[in-house]
Amino acid sequence: MSEYILEMKHITKRFASVVANEDVNLSIKKGEVHALLGENGAGKSTLMNCLYGMYDSYEGEIFFDGKPVKIQDPKQAIALGIGMVHQHFMLIPALTVIENVILGLQDNKAVLDLKAAAQRFTELGKRYNMEIDPWVRVEQLSVGQQQRLEILKALYRDAKLLILDEPTAVLTPDEVDGLFDMMNMLTGEGHTVIFISHKLNEIMKICDRCTVLRLGRLAATVEISEVHNRQELANLMVGHQVELKTDKKPLNLRGERLKVENLCCDNDRGLPMLKDVSFSVQGGEILGVCGVDGNGQSELVQCITGLRQASSGKITITGVDTTHFTPKQILNLDVSHIPEDRHKYGMVGAMSVEENLILVSYDRKLFSLHNFLNWKWIAGHSKSICDLFKVKTPTIKEKAINLSGGNQQKFVVGRELDRTPNLLVAVHPSRGLDIGATKYIQSQIMGQRDRGTAVLMVSTELDELIELSDRIMVMFEGKIMGIIDQKDASRETLGPLMAGLTE
Numbered sequence: 001m002s003e004y005i006l007e008m009k010h011i012t013k014r015f016a017s018v019v020a021n022e023d024v025n026l027s028i029k030k031g032e033v034h035a036l037l038g039e040n041g042a043g044k045s046t047l048m049n050c051l052y053g054m055y056d057s058y059e060g061e062i063f064f065d066g067k068p069v070k071i072q073d074p075k076q077a078i079a080l081g082i083g084m085v086h087q088h089f090m091l092i093p094a095l096t097v098i099e100n101v102i103l104g105l106q107d108n109k110a111v112l113d114l115k116a117a118a119q120r121f122t123e124l125g126k127r128y129n130m131e132i133d134p135w136v137r138v139e140q141l142s143v144g145q146q147q148r149l150e151i152l153k154a155l156y157r158d159a160k161l162l163i164l165d166e167p168t169a170v171l172t173p174d175e176v177d178g179l180f181d182m183m184n185m186l187t188g189e190g191h192t193v194i195f196i197s198h199k200l201n202e203i204m205k206i207c208d209r210c211t212v213l214r215l216g217r218l219a220a221t222v223e224i225s226e227v228h229n230r231q232e233l234a235n236l237m238v239g240h241q242v243e244l245k246t247d248k249k250p251l252n253l254r255g256e257r258l259k260v261e262n263l264c265c266d267n268d269r270g271l272p273m274l275k276d277v278s279f280s281v282q283g284g285e286i287l288g289v290c291g292v293d294g295n296g297q298s299e300l301v302q303c304i305t306g307l308r309q310a311s312s313g314k315i316t317i318t319g320v321d322t323t324h325f326t327p328k329q330i331l332n333l334d335v336s337h338i339p340e341d342r343h344k345y346g347m348v349g350a351m352s353v354e355e356n357l358i359l360v361s362y363d364r365k366l367f368s369l370h371n372f373l374n375w376k377w378i379a380g381h382s383k384s385i386c387d388l389f390k391v392k393t394p395t396i397k398e399k400a401i402n403l404s405g406g407n408q409q410k411f412v413v414g415r416e417l418d419r420t421p422n423l424l425v426a427v428h429p430s431r432g433l434d435i436g437a438t439k440y441i442q443s444q445i446m447g448q449r450d451r452g453t454a455v456l457m458v459s460t461e462l463d464e465l466i467e468l469s470d471r472i473m474v475m476f477e478g479k480i481m482g483i484i485d486q487k488d489a490s491r492e493t494l495g496p497l498m499a500g501l502t503e
């Protein structure tokens, strides 16, 4: 019997003129956690999508459990025992958790007997410490919970090989630990995991081997035990030395730009999500916001950017009372917003990259002449953002949805940082970015701070928050637990506050 559960041989996948994978070989041993690493656009998701039957054509051969297979649709992949959790979840928000779990199952019994299905789902959740109420609607779940649901959904379908595409991007440190415990449990039971991640520390911690893709081709497969540090992995991925430090200039405060006073706000179900929140941010400083996902951070950002109405309290931006402003009015005060969910609030997938790059400014003089859009100017503007932020796209006319996840994030961030805003509200700005792009975007945010922008940065990446922020505000159950100076911030000082402990 083969020691490999999966062998992909000489895989080539083209999209028109783009060669996303070229002659790639990947061998996965049974029971291992195997990392797939590469820069944004290197072809990781494409390779996994070939395996999961998302495309009906690719060149090369796939062997699963020693047998040759031709996987042309996800149903075939699932039937073989392959489960995939995509970067962008494949859930239907209006349906309940259990309806999502059984959706597409051929087993009529499960469809008819929802209660029994819910019971099996709950047992599975308990077993892997990932419990979710089967009867709530998916739209009511936090991003972290939705990801747990995706994993449980794959396990419900008896996945032997689980592909996790950047699973920790949306998780808090505690949730990451929980996921790693679950992965260890799964491999202990004989499951195999392919772990796509940009987080080198996590790859070093949890993986047995790592395959590196570069520009669509195989660069190397290495044993993690033989890799000395994350710098070595970064260099292997990029093909040259990568700078992992961010420069920080001394603080130069330029006066209050954002003031939030006694803000209260309810969520869609009428539950209080913000309880008497007050703080301010000055020009020239970065105020980091940390907390376990779902503790009011999203609602706070939505209130500030006009996407949600506060039930009481006051928001002032550059001296203007914006509490009841629309998003457009707030935008016109030169407020930039890197949203939590780039697909929902940051881009229009069916539009081209260049159209997306003028979404917030198309009606300004800069891009129109006599009320008509000037596509020559727009093209020049788009190309310069794509060059600056190294957005990998065949042309600026490409539909945004066809770009890799990291490259979508790069152009959204590029568009928002292009102007020098009075206030930058950045939520998970480096989500899905490779290490080189992360460092670049962090340095750009730092540049905005040094030019006098007030930055409110929400992140679940504690290391990123501690490195970039001047002060860090911790949220728990809709309240501010404390605001800590960067010099006093550490996992030890922030951790208890994130858990709601004040002593």
Ligand SMILES: Nc1ncnc2c1ncn2[C@@H]1O[C@H](COP(=O)(O)OP(=O)(O)OP(=O)(O)O)[C@@H](O)[C@H]1O
Binding pocket: 015, 018, 019, 020, 038, 039, 040, 041, 042, 043, 044, 045, 046, 047, 392, 393, 394, 402, 403, 404, 405, 406, 407, 432, 434
């Ligand atoms: N449906 C598609 N149509 C056209 N081009 C595509 C399509 N899907 C992917 N590509 C292109 O294939 C290349 C590889 O993309 P892929 O999503 O596999 O990269 P990735 O390594 O997963 O990147 P990331 O880390 O940003 O998620 C990119 O240049 C991307 O634009």
